[in-house]
Amino acid sequence: MNLKRYRVNNIKEALKFIKRDLGPDALIVSTRQVKEAKGAFGMFGKTMLEVTAAAGEKKKNSGEPTTATTKALEAYSGGNDTTESTLAETFLRPQNKNVLSITDETRSMMLPIQKELQGIRLNLGDLSTQSNAFDNHLVGELKHELGEMRHLLHILASRTGSLNEPDLPENLLLLYQQMKFSGLEEKFARRLVMEAQRNMTEEDQENFAYVKIFLARMLMKIIKITRGLEGLNPSQRIAALLGPTGVGKTTTVAKIASEQMRKYKRKVALISVDTNHRTSAEQLRAFAKLIKVPFSVVKDKAELNRLISSYEDYDSIIIDTDGCSQRNDKLLFEMREIFDERGRIHNLLVLSATSKDSDMNEVTRKFGCMPIDSIIFTKLDESASYGSLFNHAIRFKKPLSYLTLGQKVPEDLEVASRERLVDLLLNISGT
Numbered sequence: 003m004n005l006k007r008y009r010v011n012n013i014k015e016a017l018k019f020i021k022r023d024l025g026p027d028a029l030i031v032s033t034r035q036v037k038e039a040k041g042a043f044g045m046f047g048k049t050m051l052e053v054t055a056a057a058g059e060k061k062k063n064s065g066e067p068t069t070a071t072t073k074a075l076e077a078y079s080g081g082n083d084t085t086e087s088t089l090a091e092t093f094l095r096p097q098n099k100n101v102l103s104i105t106d107e108t109r110s111m112m113l114p115i116q117k118e119l120q121g122i123r124l125n126l127g128d129l130s131t132q133s134n135a136f137d138n139h140l141v142g143e144l145k146h147e148l149g150e151m152r153h154l155l156h157i158l159a160s161r162t163g164s165l166n167e168p169d170l171p172e173n174l175l176l177l178y179q180q181m182k183f184s185g186l187e188e189k190f191a192r193r194l195v196m197e198a199q200r201n202m203t204e205e206d207q208e209n210f211a212y213v214k215i216f217l218a219r220m221l222m223k224i225i226k227i228t229r230g231l232e233g234l235n236p237s238q239r240i241a242a243l244l245g246p247t248g249v250g251k252t253t254t255v256a257k258i259a260s261e262q263m264r265k266y267k268r269k270v271a272l273i274s275v276d277t278n279h280r281t282s283a284e285q286l287r288a289f290a291k292l293i294k295v296p297f298s299v300v301k302d303k304a305e306l307n308r309l310i311s312s313y314e315d316y317d318s319i320i321i322d323t324d325g326c327s328q329r330n331d332k333l334l335f336e337m338r339e340i341f342d343e344r345g346r347i348h349n350l351l352v353l354s355a356t357s358k359d360s361d362m363n364e365v366t367r368k369f370g371c372m373p374i375d376s377i378i379f380t381k382l383d384e385s386a387s388y389g390s391l392f393n394h395a396i397r398f399k400k401p402l403s404y405l406t407l408g409q410k411v412p413e414d415l416e417v418a419s420r421e422r423l424v425d426l427l428l429n430i431s432g433t
């Protein structure tokens with residue numbers, strides 16, 4: 003991918019350069035405010051806008067220009083080069099008539115299909131009420147036709163990304179595209195920018211930095227956090243890490259144990275719950291030996307409760323569990339037997355930021371058979387976009403406790419903060 007970075011006074015200036023250098027298919031990847039170095043220690047420098055853009059793929063035979071918004075959506079969804087117009091043009095002319103024409107064009111294509119669908123549905127209804135004339139074969143055919151029509155409608159709808167792109171002022175449209183590029187779901191991104199537009203004066207909407215901060219504030223209000231284990235019972239913190247296989251539970255247990263000891267000087271004990279009857283606890287046993295904390299393996303709830311009671315003079319008890327596939331109902335049931343009790347144990351669901359949104363949703367739904375108090379996102383270092391973290395936090399309304407950013411113990415652990423999460427999505431700090 004051909005990436006280019008520009009320092010400009012405003013977004014219009016950036017779009018001019020992007021179009022000139024990268025062509026009409028360019029896509030804006032990120033934006034941030036930077037201070038130009040000037041004078042001693044770079045003080046008194048002018049604040050500039052830094053825009054990073056990527057060149058899109060060129061289509062060999064250019065056709066009629068359609069809509070830039072559609073182009074942006076296609077680029078976001080993996081690059082479908084059926085349109086020729088520019089993202090930049092849309093930003094320059096957000097009221098572009100083309101936006102209307104593609105919507106109208108699509109609507110007019112879909113109208114007859116929708117009518118036909120309605121007709122088929124009515125016929126199906128009639129047939130099923132007339133039991134004598136009920137003809138299985140005909141109903142089967144109609145159902146098949148209905149399925150095909152639905153499929154066609156789906157394709158048409160996905161070609162335009164959305165039937166009515168938000169009609170937004172330039173800065174909001176730019177940030178809307180940026181959030182979608184980062185993986186934030188279209189409906190969430192749309193709701194955010196629409197809400198922001200309603201709550202800002204037209205003058206404020208023209209100030210890019212203001213709009214970005216405004217959106218950041220809105221996002222910060224949506225995200226819930228636990229401040230690591232600080233929100234837990236201060237007299238004794240008991241945390242169990244649950245989740246699918248290989249997401250980094252054991253590594254994160256070790257990191258949290260170190261954090262509790264080093265940062266808070268707390269007395270820590272480690273437990274491994276071995277439901278899977280695998281001898282995977284050895285890794286943690288070795289670590290416990292290294293940091294000189296007690297470590298035990300338990301097999302069931304009674305043993306776990308007994309052990310926790312014996313650790314009553316410990317400040318933090320961190321419990322590791324075996325990986326459990328969200329599709330393994332038997333194992334999930336065994337886990338639930340141990341962790342469903344509301345009370346002393348804080349259940350942390352561990353999810354990898356590299357997982358697909360749909361997989362993460364399935365995991366959270368399945369593990370929802372036991373109380374999930376907060377979520378840890380691991381492997382942020384292996385992920386290129388962070389919209390899915392927000393999709394998840396918005397959808398399930400679970401607080402986030404930690405983020406992990408690498409394999410190193412103890413350093414690659416961060417307490418999840420709203421500022422950090424919003425920065426990951428909107429690149430406020432520009433790091």
Ligand SMILES: Nc1nc2c(ncn2[C@@H]2O[C@H](COP(=O)(O)OP(=O)(O)OP(=O)(O)O)[C@@H](O)[C@H]2O)c(=O)[nH]1
Pocket residue numbers: 246247248249250251252253254282323324325326380381382383384406407408409414
């Ligand atoms: N890049 C990266 N790798 C990580 C991170 N956290 C853990 N890992 C790696 O992911 C792999 C699996 O980590 P484990 O801690 O064993 O995962 P687990 O969830 O305990 O696995 P099971 O117990 O088998 O379910 C190891 O290679 C870890 O080093 C992270 O934040 N970033």
Ligand SMILES: [Mg+2]
Pocket residue numbers: 251252253282323324325
């Ligand atoms: Mg493990």
